[in-house]
Amino acid sequence: MEKSARPRTALNECVKVVVRCRPLAEKEKNEGFDEVVKVWPERGGVQVYNPKGQDKLFTYDAAYDCTADTQTIYDEMVRPLVASVLDGFNGCVFAYGQTGTGKTHTMEGTPEHEGVIPRAFRHIWAHIENSASPDVTHLVSCSYIELYLEDVRDLLSKDCKKLTIRGQYTSKLQNPPPSLRHSTTRRTALSPQRPQSTELNGFYIPEMTSVVCKSAAEMVRIMKAGNRNRASGRTDMNEHSSRSHAVFLVTVETAHRKTNRIRVGKLNLVDLAGSERQRKTGASAERLREASRINQALSSLGNVISALAENSPHVPYRDSKLTRILQDSLGGNSKTIMIANIGPASYNYDETITTLRYAHRAKAIKNKPVRNEDPKDAKLREYQAEIERLRALIEQR
Ligand code: ADP
Ligand code: MG
Numbered sequence: 358m359e360k361s362a363r364p365r366t367a368l369n370e371c372v373k374v375v376v377r378c379r380p381l382a383e384k385e386k387n388e389g390f391d392e393v394v395k396v397w398p399e400r401g402g403v404q405v406y407n408p409k410g411q412d413k414l415f416t417y418d419a420a421y422d423c424t425a426d427t428q429t430i431y432d433e434m435v436r437p438l439v440a441s442v443l444d445g446f447n448g449c450v451f452a453y454g455q456t457g458t459g460k461t462h463t464m465e466g467t468p469e470h471e472g473v474i475p476r477a478f479r480h481i482w483a484h485i486e487n488s489a490s491p492d493v494t495h496l497v498s499c500s501y502i503e504l505y506l507e508d509v510r511d512l513l514s515k516d517c518k519k520l521t522i523r524g525q526y527t528s529k530l531q532n533p534p535p536s537l538r539h540s541t542t543r544r545t546a547l548s549p550q551r552p553q554s555t556e557l558n559g560f561y562i563p564e565m566t567s568v569v570c571k572s573a574a575e576m577v578r579i580m581k582a583g584n585r586n587r588a589s590g591r592t593d594m595n596e597h598s599s600r601s602h603a604v605f606l607v608t609v610e611t612a613h614r615k616t617n618r619i620r621v622g623k624l625n626l627v628d629l630a631g632s633e634r635q636r637k638t639g640a641s642a643e644r645l646r647e648a649s650r651i652n653q654a655l656s657s658l659g660n661v662i663s664a665l666a667e668n669s670p671h672v673p674y675r676d677s678k679l680t681r682i683l684q685d686s687l688g689g690n691s692k693t694i695m696i697a698n699i700g701p702a703s704y705n706y707d708e709t710i711t712t713l714r715y716a717h718r719a720k721a722i723k724n725k726p727v728r729n730e731d732p733k734d735a736k737l738r739e740y741q742a743e744i745e746r747l748r749a750l751i752e753q754r
Contacts, residue, residue: 373418375420376698427471448694449625449691507677599631658687
């Protein structure tokens, strides 16, 4: 750790939990399903009618019914978090819920209903344009990975290259492990890009592609290219996306010339796999093994949430790659929002209650967000050092 008098804010801050209930789908209406969910937006309450007993009532930081659009959710809940990322904090927004409840609708959205992710891109670039000054330099870079059956894949590399997660190195730039020494020389499919070692919430994903971006539109193009790469060669894309987790990572570095300080905010935008229990009846042995491995990441996530909520001395982050990647986001150096998506139809009663309980537990997680100022591994610092080196070389001639 660097010794300096830099201001570091380390106040505990609970994970903010938002519930969003989607409208009853046409098909559900046609099939005559009743709505069993009533949202009380002014109280952050969600009531579920129980045909066999007492209604269940849960409260959250916010609750949105089918009349709320993503813009409202962004402005009320996500905007302050992204503003903190621009100020050098880590942030995470993750969407949780059973398949078909609106996770992708909320995170990615459609051209007509823009999701949280493209809104965050526009917010970041509006801030950069508004704060343009000769004394301030920004560098925005992004990566996009997918987790499926404990495999981590780089959606911005050719053939979705399989990646490994490594433990944290204390002094990456001065003394990188041999596997990292040559990684900056490699090039992959999309351009412009810099495959490199990247610190990720206490872990490195050594070969993860990191693309330096110049606009919100470019970030949307990168996200779409990643999605195409994810889908290519798949006939079962809907099924695959409901069984895998997609994590879009954005890093925003801001250098202030006058104070010579660099702030680095990292934002994780996560569309999790469907939380429904995988059907076991009639499945082959291979399918059952797959189902239990798909559940592994989400049940590890549940165990981490429970351990944190109960203040347990051991938090099993290492039980899955998802929980390793989200380690800082849950109980660590991050501001975090969980968006729990639910459907209103009666046939989803059990899954809806499971999601609401899971989300309720997450409210108790305390994070310790700290402004990341002058981190040793800031890319801007690397670039500045490189410019100084080249300048010195020119002057020697
Ligand atoms: P998931 O990613 O959780 O599997 P999707 O985001 O794909 O679910 O949503 C399933 C369907 O429901 C899509 O057709 C989507 O457009 C629709 N939908 C989800 N949430 C909403 C909403 N809040 N308003 C309108 N339609 C929605
Ligand atoms: Mg989806």
